[in-house]
Amino acid sequence: MSRRGLSVLVPILAVAFSEAAELPELGDRSSGLVSPVAERELAEIALKQIRASVATIADPVLKYYVNVNVHRLAEFSGVSEPALTTVLVDSAQINAFAVPGGIVGINLGLFLYAHDESEYSSVVAHELAHLGQRHYARNVEEQRAMTPWVLAGLLASLAVSAAGGGEAGMATLFGTQALAQDKALRFSRSREQEADRIGLNTLERAGLDPDAMGRMFERMQTAFRFVDIPPEFLLTHPLTDTRITDAKNQADRFPDRSVAPSLDYQFMRARAQIHYAESPSRAVAEARSRRGGGDADTYALAVALSRADRHDEAVKAGRKVYEVHPDSLLMAASFAEILIRAERLDEALGLLSRKLRINPENEPLTFLYAQGLNAADRHDNAAALLWRHTRVNADDVDVWELLAETEALAGDEMAVHRARAEYYALVGAYRQAIHHVDYARRLVDSKDRRLLARLDQRVLDLRTEYEAARRQSGGTP
Numbered sequence: 001m002s003r004r005g006l007s008v009l010v011p012i013l014a015v016a017f018s019e020a021a022e023l024p025e026l027g028d029r030s031s032g033l034v035s036p037v038a039e040r041e042l043a044e045i046a047l048k049q050i051r052a053s054v055a056t057i058a059d060p061v062l063k064y065y066v067n068v069n070v071h072r073l074a075e076f077s078g079v080s081e082p083a084l085t086t087v088l089v090d091s092a093q094i095n096a097f098a099v100p101g102g103i104v105g106i107n108l109g110l111f112l113y114a115h116d117e118s119e120y121s122s123v124v125a126h127e128l129a130h131l132g133q134r135h136y137a138r139n140v141e142e143q144r145a146m147t148p149w150v151l152a153g154l155l156a157s158l159a160v161s162a163a164g165g166g167e168a169g170m171a172t173l174f175g176t177q178a179l180a181q182d183k184a185l186r187f188s189r190s191r192e193q194e195a196d197r198i199g200l201n202t203l204e205r206a207g208l209d210p211d212a213m214g215r216m217f218e219r220m221q222t223a224f225r226f227v228d229i230p231p232e233f234l235l236t237h238p239l240t241d242t243r244i245t246d247a248k249n250q251a252d253r254f255p256d257r258s259v260a261p262s263l264d265y266q267f268m269r270a271r272a273q274i275h276y277a278e279s280p281s282r283a284v285a286e287a288r289s290r291r292g293g294g295d296a297d298t299y300a301l302a303v304a305l306s307r308a309d310r311h312d313e314a315v316k317a318g319r320k321v322y323e324v325h326p327d328s329l330l331m332a333a334s335f336a337e338i339l340i341r342a343e344r345l346d347e348a349l350g351l352l353s354r355k356l357r358i359n360p361e362n363e364p365l366t367f368l369y370a371q372g373l374n375a376a377d378r379h380d381n382a383a384a385l386l387w388r389h390t391r392v393n394a395d396d397v398d399v400w401e402l403l404a405e406t407e408a409l410a411g412d413e414m415a416v417h418r419a420r421a422e423y424y425a426l427v428g429a430y431r432q433a434i435h436h437v438d439y440a441r442r443l444v445d446s447k448d449r450r451l452l453a454r455l456d457q458r459v460l461d462l463r464t465e466y467e468a469a470r471r472q473s474g475g476t477p
Contacts, residue, residue: 043101047085048428050105051397055090057108058398059275060364061333063088065268067363069117070104073125076205077198078132085395092276094220095233098127111272113219117265118203118212125199125206126213126237130191132198192237193246200250209259214248263296264330270300271334280308295321299331302338311342329355333364340368345376361392370402379410390422397426414443421458430466434459 050056057063067086074084079102087105089095095107104127114120200210221239224230270287277283283304290297302317315338322335332355339348352369359365366389373382386403393399404419421436441455 039100040102043085043099043103046099046101047087047103048426050087050103052427052429057088057090057275058401059088059271060367060398061330061337062108062268062271063398064333064362064364065264065330066106069121070106070124070128073121073202073206074128077125077128077202079128093231093233094223095231096123096127098131100131102131104128104131108272108275111269112276113223114216114269115219116209116212117262118209118259119216119219120265121206121208122199122203122213122216123233125202126195128202129195129198193243196243196247197250200247200254204254204257207259209257210251210254211248214244214251217244217247263325264328266296267299267328267330267334270296271303274300274304274307277304280304284308284310295324299334303334306338306341309341311338314338315342315344329359329362329365333368336365336368336372340372340375343375345372348372349376361389363393363396366393367399367402370406374406374409379406382406383410383412383415394422395426397423400426414440417443418455421462425462430462434462434466437462 063086066088070084070086084102084104087103089105089107091107092109092112093107094109094113095105096110097105099105104124106124110120110123114123196213200213203210203212217239220234221244224234273286274283277286284301287297287301287304290300298317299321302314302321305311305314305317318335318338322331325331332351336348336352336355339345339351349369349372352365352372356362356365356369366385370382370386370389373379373385383403383406386399386406390399390403400419400423404416404423407413407415407419417436417440421433421440424430424433424436437455437459441452441459444451444455446452
């Protein structure tokens with residue numbers, strides 16, 4: 001049931017826009033065609049397309065860092081969207097993208113190029129500025145000939161393309177008209193400059209280094225100066241000497257600031273580098289070659305050794321860093337992961353249990369605790385934990401995937417189908433979702449009227465969504 005290779009591309013693009021097209025103007029020029037409500041509906045559509053079309057990272061530790069960073073920056077960016085959703089894309093290319101309605105996508109490759117947290121955050125802050133200034137809606141206002149249906153396909157295509165879907169895939173999915181018009185939605189120089197300047201303000205307010213934006217731009221320009229096909233980020237956000245100079249000049253407006261290096265960021269950067277290493281043994285060799293000898297280097301070595309199944313060495317190195325930084329949630333989760341892989345389950349579960357008492361329902365701690373319980377053959381406990389967690393984290397496809405696997409290990413066939421149904425619903429595969437709910441219902445005890453009623457309602461909800469998508473797409477299944 002892995003999303004890698006998943007080819008469930010369903011006709012969901014117009015589910016929301018059948019009604020969104022009839023929304024009244026809200027009184028300002030940028031809302032004449034696309035209201036904030038319509039943008040949120042679009043975001044839900046695009047998110048399903050991204051999940052179904054693009055490989056994403058399931059690493060709970062990396063996902064948590066990315067999510068926390070985005071929400072931290074959003075507090076200082078002027079983004080009014082109350083619910084931001086982050087997507088971590090499994091691509092070594094440098095890229096970040098934002099979709100109207102609150103989706104922020106980050107390629108894991110961004111960690112490879114950004115040397116510190118401020119450089120990384122400068123790219124994220126730039127994308128948040130596009131959302132905060134509603135640049136998408138303002139561009140659409142200038143493209144009034146587009147129908148809402150074309151707009152839905154167009155903006156969703158932008159999301160999938162930015163996330164790594166590629167133009168060939170987009171041509172198949174949306175047709176050449178949308179591909180041609182997507183060029184029109186690339187931002188003007190003035191809007192790129194506006195996003196840069198707002199992003200700089202965001203960095204300064206968040207206590208980060210505004211000079212990092214200029215450094216990051218120079219790093220990208222140097223890295224891709226002579227390549228035939230630059231990464232998607234540079235195609236949609238062209239870098240010029242003028243733009244780089246402007247970023248530096250704008251940063252000079254702020255007082256000089258000494259920003260302490262973020263150890264958590266260096267931990268996450270190490271995880272990204274290990275993820276894209278040629279092999280586990282190569283990752284170990286590269287970790288050993290790091291010259292600093294500090295905690296981040298020891299962390300990199302511990303994770304690399306764990307991935308290479310050299311568990312005793314990994315535990316020794318991981319414990320060394322954890323004992324120095326016991327209050328780092330990311331370090332605690334990482335060390336617990338190393339212990340689970342080493343089958344030191346009592347210690348791992350004890351560590352995670354203590355941390356969860358302080359941080360209840362924390363995403364990586366809960367996910368790893370469930371994995372540890374499974375490794376200890378306590379599948380019923382793991383399933384109960386994950387069902388509780390879905391009440392507060394219902395939109396994480398990786399949680400539903402782990403829950404389905406856990407219920408299979410526990411031998412609860414009915415619960416397996418319930419979890420799989422929610423997984424497929426999140427990727428927009430409505431028919432598969434309905435099939436699994438129907439199958440789960442046939443396995444429920446007839447005396448359990450409450451669960452039967454809940455499953456009946458879920459089938460009705462899914463069928464409503466599916467039929468709406470089917471009608472809007474002209475009857476395509």
